[in-house]
Amino acid sequence: MKAWGGFQGLTAAAKLLGVSAQQQQSELAAFCWARAQLGGAVQQLTNLRTFAALPERVEDSSQQQGTTRNIGISAHIDSGKTTLTERILFYTNRIHAIHEVRGKDGVGAKMDFMDLEREKGITIQSAATYCQWKDTNINIIDTPGHVDFTVEVERALRVLDGAILVLCAVGGVQSQSITVDRQMRRYGIPRLCFVNKLDRSGADPFKVIAQAQAKLALNAAPLQIPLGLEERHSGLIDLLTMKAYSFDGAHGQDISVVPMTADQQQLAESKRADLIERVAEADDELSEMFLMEQPIDAGTLSEAIRRATLSLKFVPILMGSAYKNKGVQPLLDAVTAYLPAPEDTNYTALDADKEEEPLPLTSGRDGPLVALAFKLEEGRYGQLTYMRIYSGTLRKGDSITNSSTMKKLKVPRLVRISANELEDIQEAEAGDIVAIFGMECSSGDTFTDGSGRYSMTSMNVPDPVMSLALLPKSRDSGGKMSRALSRFLKEDPTFKVSVDGESSQTIISGMGELHLEVYVERMRREYDVDCEVGAPRVNYREAITQRTNFDYLHKKQSGGQGQYGRVIGYMEPLEEGNKGVEFVNEMVGNAIPPAYMPSCEKGFLEAANTGNLIGHPVEGIRIAVTDGAAHAVDSSELAFKLACLYAFRDAYSKAKPVILEPIMNVEIRAPTEFQGTIIGDVNRRKGLIQNSEAEGEDVVVEAQVPLSDMFGYSTGLRSMTQGKGEFTMEYARHASIPSEKQSQLAATYRSSR
Template identity: 70%
Template sequence: MSCAAASHPSRTHAPSIGTNFSALPLAQTATNDPDELSHIRNIGISAHIDSGKTTLTERILFYTGRIHAIHEVRGKDGVGAKMDHMDLEREKGITIQSAATYCTWKDTSINIIDTPGHVDFTIEVERALRVLDGAILVLCSVGGVQSQSITVDRQMRRYDVPRLAFINKLDRAGADPWKVIGQMQDKLRLNCAPVQLPIGLEEDHKGLIDLVKMKAFAFEGPNGETITEVPMSAEQAAWAAEKRSELVEKLADVDEQLGELFLMEEPIDEETLRGAIRRATTSLAFVPIFMGSAYKNKGVQLLLDGVTDYLPAPSDVGNSALDAANEEQPVALPCSRDGPLVALAFKLEEGRFGQLTYMRIYSGTISKGDNVINVVTGKRIKVPRLVRMHSNDMEDIMEAGAGDIVAMFGIECSTGDTFTDGTVRYTMTSMNVPDPVMSLAILPKTREAAGNFSKALSRFQREDPTFKVSTDPDTGQTIISGMGELHLDIYVERMKREYKVDAEVGKPRVNYLEAITKRINFDYLHKKQTGGQGQYGRVIGYMEPTPEDEPERFVFAREIVGNAIPPSFLPACEKGFREAANSGGLTGHPVQGVRVALTDGAAHAVDSSEMAFKLACQYAFREAFMRAAPVILEPVMAVDVRAPSEFQGTIIGDLNRRKGIILNSEGEGDDVVMQAQVPLNEMFGYSTGLRSMTQGKGEFTMEYARHAPVSTERQAELTASYKRERAAS
């Protein structure tokens, strides 16, 4: 199944209610090995930009012994964090590509994927969450739930990923974990409660109280490696008892076993509470909240205990595959090393020794030298090299099994391909891939660089499904499309550094869409007679907008009664309509949200053909489209701005000039935080403008929200410009 598919996996976490896996046929009678798999955790670390994900990962690697010295994300030592291995990442202090590693905490093996926080690299989060069994949602104790926090939470829900929350940066001025917890409940609609309490905040942050053990801990030593139990004051003990009661009450609402004890007013011991938290977390009914300061080395070890105690092992998660040999019927896929091999390629990366293919193994085992089948292409491939990744370092291994995340070298495939051992033809459903919102024209400065230019574009497309390359049919220019300015800037810079290609880049362009606003009937006859066989095809039906919640961009409905159009021609009809919908009549952009129904037609015994009906449908679509009150849709961005309160009026005035709609404005200490929706076309250069109007003290984030109709004046302007370009070409 190609990565472009918007489908997502059916997964359930016992004892949640979801796909009835017991009702699905089993992949193979397999011996499940939960004891072996129960000591594995596959987790991702996700958050809004600058919440401290990479710093947290760096501390996890240090405490688990994977690295022996801590390097900061923006460290002055010139080394940088282990997981940010690209030069660009270290220069900019941001994560661009997700990076995989593995470590051991006590007797648990943990595979970790550190993901970017910037919305432009959201595909890295999508593909990580697609293959993970659990996640850590990192939140800043000052910033709280921000725009990308909401996006990441939505992605976790899409793939049914249980998560722990970690409220980071308790040492910062203005830290307020209770505000963050309130936002998690209000904005994210999470049933959550803290399992820890902070001992002091800001510069007084000394340690944590564990509500499960009812003990207090301090973190001592140069890097907080020594955990010391400290006595609680009477006031702290009373506060902890109160918060533990609230935790038990929250869990009693979603866990039947604890609920019975709660109603009977039985005492809840440590093991009982820990078991209830695990059951509620893995069933997606509860999110336990941990706290600390990764930068100041506080709370990370207790978070690792939480990963072991509360997040599911691979054997706790039910997965389903599609049986390509049986009309893609769903089949339950037990996580067993005795079953048939089923592995999903979820990320590609050009390594030093060729293409690196990251895989999650769902069933069976894979060994170096094995022959595997790419179910999508049907090709048989010999596994030349199998490795475990530690950021950009690798460790050769001979074998990996169900529940593991590993990488293969030297094979050609695409993101989303499924590999099996040939005994079954199963495919895993692929990840959700958002459409690009911005494009720009690009051209190598010298003719000699054309070869490397093509190689770079080909590689970047294989690696990143949100990076698209096309050719403008009118000008012949190469157009690259992506998720935002930073996304495309990074690829232009990578082209220069990795392929020595200097490129001329045009002005960024917004990716518009077109849509219809009313239902229109059509009756079109395509009739052409030349020497020999002619062309004849008549199509009758209607075109209408799809409901707003309809996920499909284009829907084709066969509502023909009888054989007015021979059934063998109907696939050609659908193809004709789909091709026509790729280019609307106003600006040539794709048509969004249209349903075309074919109700009648006519065919000629001699002159009708697939080509005749395909052309008839294309002409019918174009003619009907212009009568259906078409509109142009532009991408609208959700923009969050934070700045000192004194600049509030100036910022609001500027957003209004940019045709933005202010949704909310609230004070947080000396700052004001504003949420707005602004057309993407008006946001070019906003970073420079905001710095200028706030004396460098303002910051903002934005992410795609929706496509919305442009103004009447703007539509007329865009349509006229498109007509001029076509006339000139």
């Protein structure tokens, strides 16, 4: 097969030179004879030439590229993102002492600067920082791993050029790893994988790589293999240079070349061959060299990896142990070598003056200013607005225009951010991530220099799935609570606030128990507001299951001008997966004057906000008006709006409505001895087991469970597993509930009214 691959390469070259098919065939016998005679010698010579040409160290192939990298670090919870960021800051001299996420010194990691983050040992808010590695400036955003704070990952990835996906060498590809990978694909972000925690008991990086290839469908291969695992982990073998490196010193800062054993050399050669083959699948230049069996040196391979990574066809995998200070410096080299600079990324704005025509942006300081406000934060000196500059230059004192409101604003103070520390700067240019104080705007607003009405595309914001009722304990706390909720609304697009029309309670909605718990605690600490918290409410939805017609006449006459409006049409469920509410005008003629059609649409949409069963919004429905009638004197916009509202309520009950509840993807990890207890509890909670498999000494159970049955699960799981179990939960879909539960909820709703 190798001989045939080589001949195919020659055939392709012959075609380019115009050699006929007959001539090609006549050469086949001679080629095969020569290849058979010289096969062993050629292979030996190829190996000698390949490794003799390798440099001592791969030169940074990005030196001719831009000198800025904007990267995010994302992963499943407890994969070591924040620990990795702490080491990066140490090796780039941004900090001079290493502190741990759950450190005993009470300091905590640099990027977890909120008191709540340090107490809980988790990242709640994405935190930005910057550093310099060799000649490259790196802007880093450390994102949360908990699914309740997924919007922090969304808005970080929206403005970044590249990312590092951290995978645990023991846990492998977990539920949130899959979610993060999906987010990276959504925004087309090139990424590296870093297999962390090689020092942990049960670490198996090759199993993790196989999971990344299978579960994430990545064309991925390692650039390194470990020198020892678990407590014997001491360093890495670089498959490009074929050299082994150890990381010594108090903080792994002393890197030295160490000899390899014969077994290690053999494994490295095998993995290097696999790496070349995987990259060749994604890069035409390397593919040609691979088919022609030409020697591939480290520089050539590095350039091919960069091209394949930027084209999203290949994902390099690096590895190490951030906690044990191993493998972080090569990861920084890989960031500069393989991830894109702003100049390598094609960004597009929408020109509002030309019907949102796409406008390619050149990432240069001389272009028109286009900057996106992607995150808001309330600081000591007012609102802090995080901005990514896509084009042009932003200077302190400049007047810039908000494309959403067309208001001109002055830049009073421009800063770079390093966690909770700020550094004043005079200007920033395309590719930079900076912050501005004292600017009133919303998350997602685009700013320009006034040369045009440009806007960047918005990010994906998931709907909240859980609600809580809040009541301040003291009367004078109402104003403070309003200020706190107003601030949180600006900061977090997934956080919603409403007032219950019947009970007048303030309702907050979010992505889960932890999400809402954090905001209630922040109100207490930052605004001195103690609240009584009502029982969690599930955000149910309603839907219809069959088509039904309506013909409703709204007629009212009580002296003076009356009200008259008649609407005829039908309502039907939309195709599966469509959650919207569609209004369709199928009128033939003007039985209803066109001026009243907007009122009809408004009436139907308003009615769909409150279903008849339990008062929750209706989704997945199409409402069509086919006919109607109007009165020359008594018809009005109000009359037709009321006619549509009543027509909806009348027809809705005949369309066999159902209640939909949120179903959650739940992943539970605990010691194998508790497997039976966990599965039994999931079944008791009306969950459906999707998968159950052993990973080392643990079992991982994947299930789909109704959200209403998951309240208080963290406490239940701790008691079932002696505190050794953990779980993550993510919204999957809405699904209809059993008829007996529907009757119970509907009866409760009617009695409360």
